[in-house]
Amino acid sequence: MNTKLPNIPPSIFSVMSRMATDHNAINLSQGFPNFESDPALIKNVNKAMNSGYNQYAPMPGDMGLREIIVAKTEKLHCKKYNPKTEVTITAGATQAIFTAIAATISMGDEVLIFTPAYDCYAPTIELFGAKAIAIQLQAPYFKPDWELVKSKLTNNTRMIIINSPHNPSGMLFTTEDMLDLQNIVVANDLLLISDEVYEHIIFDGKQHESAARFSGLSERAFITASFGKTFHNTGWKMGYCLAPQNLMAEFQKVHQYNVFCVNHPFQKALATYMEDEKTYLSLPKFYQEKRDYFITQLQDSRFKIIPSQGTYFQLLEYSQITTESDITFAEKLTKEFGLATIPTSVFNNNKEDFKQLRVCFAKTNETIDAACKILNSI
Structure with missing residues (x-):
C-alpha cells in the first residue's frame, strides 16, 4: 500500500518510555503524573x-x-x-x-x-x-x-x-x-x-x-x-x-x-x-511547589536551568557536561544512569539541537529526590 505518512517515525514518547521500562529507569520522559487523581x-x-x-x-x-x-x-x-x-x-x-x-x-x-x-x-x-x-x-x-x-x-x-x-x-x-x-x-x-x-x-x-x-x-x-x-x-x-x-x-x-x-x-x-x-484554581500553587522543589534539588548540579513559566515540564541545558547530541545523551542517561528524559531536538525544525533535555516534574517528591540524585551525580 502507499503510506500516507511515509516519514513518520515512532513517537519519541513511546521510544523513551519503552527504554525506561527495558532498563528499569526512573521515567521523567512522558508527560504524566505518577500520583493518583483526587x-x-x-x-x-x-x-x-x-x-x-x-x-x-x-x-x-x-x-x-x-x-x-x-x-x-x-x-x-x-x-x-x-x-x-x-x-x-x-x-x-x-x-x-x-x-x-x-x-x-x-x-x-x-x-x-x-x-x-x-x-x-x-x-x-x-x-x-x-x-x-x-x-x-x-x-x-x-x-x-x-x-x-x-x-x-x-x-x-x-x-x-x-x-x-x-x-x-x-x-x-x-x-x-x-x-x-x-x-x-x-x-x-x-x-x-x-x-x-x-x-x-x-x-x-x-x-x-x-x-x-x-x-x-x-x-x-x-x-x-x-x-x-x-x-x-x-x-x-x-x-x-x-x-x-x-x-x-x-x-x-x-x-x-x-x-x-x-x-x-x-x-x-x-x-x-x-x-x-x-479544583483548577489551586493548580498553579500545587505545581509551582513541585517545580521549585525540583529546581532547588538541582541547584548544585552542572545543568543550566531557566525556571519553567508554565506546564509541568522543565528544560535542562547540559552543554557544560558533554558535547554529545541530546538523543545520544538521553539514551546514555537511560541505559547507564537509570533516568529517562526527552531529547528536545526531535521537536525542532531540522532536528536543531540546543543541548537540552525535557523532564516532567509531575511526580511524587520521592521520585523527584531519586531523579535529582542521579542528575547531581553527573
Whole structure:
C-alpha cells in the first residue's frame, strides 16, 4: 500500500518510555503524573456509573459539563461561549486538534507551527495534503519572532497553530505576543488553533493569555484543552474544544463520524467536580511547589536551568557536561544512569539541537529526590 505518512517515525514518547521500562529507569520522559487523581473525582465517576450514565453521551458532550466550561471561560477570560453550539467534549486534546485540522485544512494549504512543537501537529497537517511551515523558536527563552512569522506567510497560508503554556519549553505567550498574533491572523484572514492544554499550570503569578481573551482571535480560533493534564488522569483521554458557532459546526461534522461522543460517566463526574472552582484554581500553587522543589534539588548540579513559566515540564541545558547530541545523551542517561528524559531536538525544525533535555516534574517528591540524585551525580 502507499503510506500516507511515509516519514513518520515512532513517537519519541513511546521510544523513551519503552527504554525506561527495558532498563528499569526512573521515567521523567512522558508527560504524566505518577500520583493518583483526587479520590473525590474517582468517587464522582463511580456515582455516575451507578446512576446509569453508561450509554452514549450527547454528541457535543454532556450539557452540564459544557455549561461549566463556558462559565469558567467567561470568569477567567471574559468571553461568553454558547454551551449549545460552541463547545464540544473530545477524546483528549489531540483528538480536538486532529478534528479541527481535518475540518478546515485542504490539499495545498499551509499551516504555520512554532517549533519545538508537539508531535501531533505536522503529521495531521500532512495527512490532509497540506504543508506544515516551521517557525523555529530559539533557545533559551523561545520567544516568538513576529517579523519572521510575517515572512513565512504566502497566498496558501490557511492557519497558525500556537501552544501556550508551551511544551516543551515552558514559555508563555505574553499579551503583546497575542496582540501581534491577532494583527497577523486578522489582516491575513487566517484560522487559529490555540493549544491550551496547560491552561491552569502557570507560575510566578503570571496570567494565561487565552485566545478567548482577544476578540480578533476568538472569532477565528479553535481553543483546545485537556482534563487529563489538568486533573492528573491522562489515561482518561478527556478534553474539549471551544470555537465560534460557524467553526464548531464544521468541527462537529468530523467529530460525529470520528468518535461521535466520549466517555459519559467521566463527563458527569467532571461536571460535578468542577462546580468547586478550587479544583483548577489551586493548580498553579500545587505545581509551582513541585517545580521549585525540583529546581532547588538541582541547584548544585552542572545543568543550566531557566525556571519553567508554565506546564509541568522543565528544560535542562547540559552543554557544560558533554558535547554529545541530546538523543545520544538521553539514551546514555537511560541505559547507564537509570533516568529517562526527552531529547528536545526531535521537536525542532531540522532536528536543531540546543543541548537540552525535557523532564516532567509531575511526580511524587520521592521520585523527584531519586531523579535529582542521579542528575547531581553527573
